[in-house]
Amino acid sequence: MSDVARLAGVSPITVSRALREPHKVSDKLRETILEVVEEIGYVPNFAARALASRHSGIVAVLAPIMDMSGFFHAARGVEERFLTSDVSTQFANIGLNAAEEAKLLRLFVAQNPAGIILESVAEFPVNKPLIAELGCPVVQMMDTSIEPLDMGVGIRNRAAATAAVEHLLEQGYERIALLGGGKDIRSRRRFEGYRDALLRAGRYDPAYVFESESGNPMEQGVKLIHNLKRRMPEVDAVFCHNDRLAMGVYFGAQQMGIRVPEEFGICGYNGVDFAEMEESPLTSVYVPLYEIGFKAADMIMRYLTEGVRPETAVELPFEIIKGNSTRR
Amino acid sequence: MSDVARLAGVSPITVSRALREPHKVSDKLRETILEVVEEIGYVPNFAARALASRHSGIVAVLAPIMDMSGFFHAARGVEERFLTSDVSTQFANIGLNAAEEAKLLRLFVAQNPAGIILESVAEFPVNKPLIAELGCPVVQMMDTSIEPLDMGVGIRNRAAATAAVEHLLEQGYERIALLGGGKDIRSRRRFEGYRDALLRAGRYDPAYVFESESGNPMEQGVKLIHNLKRRMPEVDAVFCHNDRLAMGVYFGAQQMGIRVPEEFGICGYNGVDFAEMEESPLTSVYVPLYEIGFKAADMIMRYLTEGVRPETAVELPFEIIKGNSTRR
DNA sequence: GTGAAAGCGCTAACAC
DNA sequence: GTGTTAGCGCTTTCAC
Numbered sequence: 001m002s003d004v005a006r007l008a009g010v011s012p013i014t015v016s017r018a019l020r021e022p023h024k025v026s027d028k029l030r031e032t033i034l035e036v037v038e039e040i041g042y043v044p045n046f047a048a049r050a051l052a053s054r055h056s057g058i059v060a061v062l063a064p065i066m067d068m069s070g071f072f073h074a075a076r077g078v079e080e081r082f083l084t085s086d087v088s089t090q091f092a093n094i095g096l097n098a099a100e101e102a103k104l105l106r107l108f109v110a111q112n113p114a115g116i117i118l119e120s121v122a123e124f125p126v127n128k129p130l131i132a133e134l135g136c137p138v139v140q141m142m143d144t145s146i147e148p149l150d151m152g153v154g155i156r157n158r159a160a161a162t163a164a165v166e167h168l169l170e171q172g173y174e175r176i177a178l179l180g181g182g183k184d185i186r187s188r189r190r191f192e193g194y195r196d197a198l199l200r201a202g203r204y205d206p207a208y209v210f211e212s213e214s215g216n217p218m219e220q221g222v223k224l225i226h227n228l229k230r231r232m233p234e235v236d237a238v239f240c241h242n243d244r245l246a247m248g249v250y251f252g253a254q255q256m257g258i259r260v261p262e263e264f265g266i267c268g269y270n271g272v273d274f275a276e277m278e279e280s281p282l283t284s285v286y287v288p289l290y291e292i293g294f295k296a297a298d299m300i301m302r303y304l305t306e307g308v309r310p311e312t313a314v315e316l317p318f319e320i321i322k323g324n325s326t327r328r
Numbered sequence: 329m330s331d332v333a334r335l336a337g338v339s340p341i342t343v344s345r346a347l348r349e350p351h352k353v354s355d356k357l358r359e360t361i362l363e364v365v366e367e368i369g370y371v372p373n374f375a376a377r378a379l380a381s382r383h384s385g386i387v388a389v390l391a392p393i394m395d396m397s398g399f400f401h402a403a404r405g406v407e408e409r410f411l412t413s414d415v416s417t418q419f420a421n422i423g424l425n426a427a428e429e430a431k432l433l434r435l436f437v438a439q440n441p442a443g444i445i446l447e448s449v450a451e452f453p454v455n456k457p458l459i460a461e462l463g464c465p466v467v468q469m470m471d472t473s474i475e476p477l478d479m480g481v482g483i484r485n486r487a488a489a490t491a492a493v494e495h496l497l498e499q500g501y502e503r504i505a506l507l508g509g510g511k512d513i514r515s516r517r518r519f520e521g522y523r524d525a526l527l528r529a530g531r532y533d534p535a536y537v538f539e540s541e542s543g544n545p546m547e548q549g550v551k552l553i554h555n556l557k558r559r560m561p562e563v564d565a566v567f568c569h570n571d572r573l574a575m576g577v578y579f580g581a582q583q584m585g586i587r588v589p590e591e592f593g594i595c596g597y598n599g600v601d602f603a604e605m606e607e608s609p610l611t612s613v614y615v616p617l618y619e620i621g622f623k624a625a626d627m628i629m630r631y632l633t634e635g636v637r638p639e640t641a642v643e644l645p646f647e648i649i650k651g652n653s654t655r656r
Numbered sequence: 657g658t659g660a661a662a663g664c665g666c667t668a669a670c671a672c
Numbered sequence: 673g674t675g676t677t678a679g680c681g682c683t684t685t686c687a688c
Contacts (some may be wrong), residue, residue, distance in 0.1 A: 001681065011659050016683065026657060043438035047384060048681035050375035051664050072400070079421060090418055093407060110371035218601045222609075244601070247575070251609035255652065273546045273572070281550075281579035324583065329665065339675050344667060354673060376665035379680050 001042070008036045019044065020086075050112065055136075058090050059300055060108045063119035064184065065093040070242070070270045070289045071119060074141065077293025078117060085301055087114055098124035105130050115300035117141060117293075120184035122149065137303040139296040143185050144315045151303075153295045153314040157186050160285045160318040161193025164267050165239055167283070169201055171326050173237035173265045177208040179224050179249070181217070181241040190269065194239055208235060212245060221248015222255070225264075229256060237265035237326070243273060243284055250282065250325060266325040280323030288316050329372070335364045347372065348414075378440065383464075386418050387628055388436045391447035392512065393421040398570070398598040398617045399447060402469065405621025406445060413629055415442055426452035433458050443628035445469060445621075448512035450477065465631040467624040471513050472643045479631075481623045481642040485514050488613045488646040489521025492595050493567055495611070497529055499654050501565035501593045505536040507552050507577070509545070509569045518597065522567055536563060540573060549576015550583070553592075557584060565593035565654070571601060571612055578610065578653060594653040608651030616644050 005012040010029060018025045018033040025033070036042075050056040061078055063071050075091060082089050094104050101121060108116060109130070115137045122131050122140060131138055131149050138150040143157050168176050178194050180187055191209070198204035212220040221240065225248075228235050240246040246268030253260050260266055268274075271284035295314055302310040333340040338357060346353045346361040353361070364370075378384040389406055391399050403419060410417050422432050429449060436444060437458070443465045450459050450468060459466055459477050466478040471485050496504050506522050508515055519537070526532035540548040549568065553576075556563050568574040574596030581588050588594060596602075599612030623642055630638040 012681090013660085013683075014658060017658085020683090024657075029657085041434065043434060045379070045681055046439050047375045047378035048664090049683075051373070051379050051666085052681075052683035054664070054683090056375060106369070106371060111374050216601060216604060219605050222605065254609065255607060273544060276544060277547050277550065279583060281582065340665090341667075341676085342674060345674085348667090352673075357673085373665055376680090377667075379682085380665075380667040382668090382680070 001044070003040060004033065004036050004042050007040070008033045055112045055114050057087055058111070058113050059087050059115040059117060059297070060111075060113045061089060061091045061117045061119070062094045062104060062108070062121045063091070063117075064121075064182075065091065070272065070287060073272050073289035074119065074293035074296075077290040077295070078297040079293075081294045081297030081301065087301070087304070089297075094121055098126050102127050102130060109134055112136075114304060115139070117296045117300065120186060123185055137300050137309070139299050141292050141296045143189055144313055145189055146185060148313055151299050151309060151312055151314075153292055153299065153316065155287055155292070155316050155318045157189035158193040158196070160287070160320075161190040161239070161269075162197040163193075163318075163320050164269070164283075164285045165194050165197035167320050167322065168237045168239065168265055168267055168326060169197065169203075171261075171265060171328055173326070174203065175205075175208065175232075175235045175237070176203070176265075177210060177224075177228060177232075177235045177238045179210050179212055179221065179238055179240045179245050181212045181245065187241060190241055208232070212241070217242060217244040218248035218251070221245045221250070222252035223248075225249045225252035225256065225258070229258065236263065237267070239267045239269075241269055243268035243270050243282060246282055246284065246325070261324065261326050261328045265328070268325075271319075271321045274321050274323060275319075280321050281325065282321075283323040283326040284321045286319040286321050288318070291316055329370065331368060332361065332364050332370050335368070336361045383440045383442050385415055386439070386441050387415050387443040387445060387625070388439075388441045389417060389419045389445045389447070390422045390432060390436070390449050391419070391445075392449075392510075393419065398600065398615060401600050401617035402447065402621035402624075405618040405623070406625040407621075409622045409625030409629065415629070415632070417625075422449055426454050430455050430458060437462055440464075442632060443467070445624045445628065448510075448514060451513055465628050465637070467627050469620050469624045471517055472641055473517055474513060476641055479627050479637060479640055479642075481620055481627065481644065483615055483620070483644050483646045485517035486521040486524070488615070488648075489518040489567070489597075490525045491521075491646075491648050492597070492611075492613045493522050493525035495648050495650065496565045496567065496593055496595055496654060497525065497531075499589070499593060499656055501654070502531065503533075503536065503560075503563045503565070504531070504593075505538060505552075505556060505560075505563045505566045507538050507540055507549065507566055507568045507573050509540045509573065515569060518569055536560070540569070545570060545572040546576035546579070549573045549578070550580035551576075553577045553580035553584065553586070557586065564591065565595070567595045567597075569597055571596035571598050571610060574610055574612065574653070589652065589654050589656045593656070599647075599649045602649050602651060603647075608649050609653065610649075611651040611654040612649045614647040614649050616646070619644055 001012050005015045018030045118140045140148050140152045142154040144154045258264050268284035271286035274280035275286045332343045346358045446468045468476050468480045470482040472482045586592050596612035599614035602608035603614045
C-alpha cells in the first residue's frame with residue numbers, strides 16, 4: 001500500500017480510504033490512486049485489514065454440507081449476493097450435535113466474522129447464549145417455524161410436507177410411507193407435516209415411517225422399495241425427504257417391475273432439478289433454495305450497510321411440482 | 329494470548345509455541361499453558377497469525393463449483409484430509425476463462441495461502457507464470473494428461489471414456505452419440521476418448537456429437553433424447569459427460585416409451601452414486617473423486633510438513649460400472 | 657479532505 | 673528451552 005501511496009503522491013491512509021470509503025476522498029485523488037492500484041496490480045492484504053479493523057469481511061456459512069440436502073443451491077444464492085460486495089464467503093461443514101456446533105461457533109466468533117449464516121444449526125438451547133454474544137448479524141435459514149435468534153429466512157416445511165402428502169391422497173394413493181432422513185429441524189417438520197395430512201385423512205400409521213440410514217441416498221431408496229414390497233406390499237406410495245432418495249425408490253421400482261405411477265406413487269423433496277421442466281419425471285416439493293440463500297446474504301448485507309435489521313423473519317413460498325411419478 | 333501468558337506465568341511467545349510447535353516447549357509448561365487456554369476459552373486470532381507468519385493457514389480450492397461435475401465429492405476428500413491439521417480450506421468458484429482465472433489467482437496469491445488446489449484451472453498458458461510465482465504448493469486435480477505445474481492427481485479421462493464407449497460397443501450398440509459439456513480439460517479428454525473408441529471401430533460420426541447447453545443438466549438430457557428420436561432415430565445409445573445428463577436421458581426415454589436398455593443404451597460419468605450398489609440402475613464411469621480430493625490435500629500437507637514434494641503426478645484408477653442401462 | 661501516530665495480536669529472528 | 677525485540681500491512685483515532 002505504501003508503494004501505491006508513494007507513486008500517487010499521497011499518504012497510505014488516503015489510499016486505504018480511496019479503496020474502502022471512496023466518498024471520503026476527492027474525485028481527483030481517488031482517480032489517480034485507482035490508476036496506480038491498477039497499474040502495479042496492488043491487492044490488499046486481508047489479514048492486515050482484518051487485524052486492524054477487527055472484522056474479517058468474511059461471512060461464515062455453517063451448514064451440514066455433507067448431507068447435500070440442497071445446501072449447494074443455497075450456497076450459490078449466498079455467493080451471488082456477495083459477489084458485488086467486498087464481503088467474501090466461507091463455508092464450513094457442521095455436524096448435528098451440540099458439542100461440535102459449539103466448537104465451530106466459538107471458532108468463528110474468534111475470527112470476528114462480518115456475519116454468520118446458519119443452516120439447521122443453533123438448534124441446541126445450550127448454544128443459544130453463544131449466538132447472542134456474537135456481535136454480528138446472524139441469519140438462520142431453511143425453516144420458519146422457529147423464532148430466529150436474530151434473523152431468519154426459509155419456508156414452512158411442515159405445511160409443504162402436508163401439501164405433498166395431500167397431493168398423494170388426491171391422486172388416490174392410500175397407504176403412504178415416509179422415507180425420512182436426519183434429525184434437524186427441517187426433517188422433523190417434514191415428518192410432522194406428513195403426519196398432519198395422514199391423521200386428518202384417518203390414514204396415519206407409524207409403521208410406515210422409515211428413517212434412512214446414513215450413506216448413499218440412492219441406495220437407501222432402492223433398499224426401501226425392496227423392503228416395502230416384501231414386508232408391506234399394501235403400501236402404494238412414498239414421500240421422501242429428498243430427491244435422491246426418491247430417485248433410488250424410482251430405480252428400485254423399475255428393477256422390480258413395479259409400475260410408477262400406476263401401482264406406486266413417489267414424491268421427493270427440494271425439486272430444484274425438476275422445477276423448470278415442462279414435464280417433470282418426479283413429483284417433488286420445490287424449495288426455493290437459491291432464493292433462500294440469496295435472501296439470507298441480502299439480510300446480512302443490509303444490516304452491514306444500513307446498520308439496521310431489515311426484517312426478522314422472511315417466509316418464502318414453496319410449490320408442489322406435480323410430475324409423472326404420481327400422475328394417474 | 330497475553331492473558332494466557334500472564335496466568336501461566338510465561339511469556340506470550342511460549343504460549344504461541346505451545347500451541348503451534350508443542351515439541352519446542354517443556355512438557356510441564358505446555359501442560360500448564362494448555363490448561364489455562366482451556367479454562368479461559370482462548371482461541372487464537374487468525375488474522376494476527378496470518379499477518380505475522382506471512383501465511384494464512386488456508387488452502388484455497390479453486391474449481392468450477394457450479395458445474396457440480398462431481399466437485400462436491402472431491403471437496404469432501406480435501407476437507408477430510410485437513411480435518412486433523414491446522415490448515416483450513418476455502419472454496420472459490422471459478423469460471424472457465426483466462427481473465428477470470430487470472431483475477432482469482434491473483435487474489436488468492438495476495439492472501440498468502442498455504443497451498444492451492446486447482447480443478448480444471450490454470451489451463452490457459454497466459455496464466456502459467458502466475459502460478460509459477462506462487463511460492464506455495466499447487467496441486468492440479470482431475471486429469472493426468474497434462475504435465476502438472478507443480479503437482480497433480482487425477483485419472484486418465486481419455487482412457488476412461490474409451491473404456492466406457494467400448495463397453496457400449498460390446499453390448500451391441502452401434503450408433504453411439506455423445507452428450508458433452510464444458511470446454512475444460514476433462515471434457516476435451518472425454519470427447520477424445522469417445523472418438524478414439526469409435527474411430528477404431530469404424531463408427532465415428534461427428535454428427536452424433538452434442539454439446540449440452542448450460543442450465544439444468546437433467547432437462548438437457550430430456551431434450552437430447554427427444555431431438556435424437558426425431559432427427560436421428562438410428563442412434564441407439566448415448567455416452568453422457570455426467571450422471572445427471574444421463575438421468576435426464578433416462579427419464580426422457582421413459583416419457584417417450586423407449587425401452588432402456590433394450591432399444592437404447594445410456595452411459596453416464598462419475599458414478600459416485602452408483603458405485604456401491606449391488607445392481608446399478610445406470611451404467612457409468614466411476615471416478616474416485618473423494619480419493620482425488622483427499623490425495624490432493626495430502627500432497628499439500630506433506631509438502632507443508634516435510635518440505636519436499638512427495639510426488640509429481642499421481643494417477644488413480646477409474647472403473648466402468650456396468651449397470652442396467654446398458655445390460656442386454 | 658488529508659495526514660501523523662499508535663496499535664490491532666501474533667510470530668520471526670535472534671539472544672540467552 | 674525460554675525470553676526480548678521488532679515488525680507483519682493495514683485501520684483507527686485524532687489533529688489539522
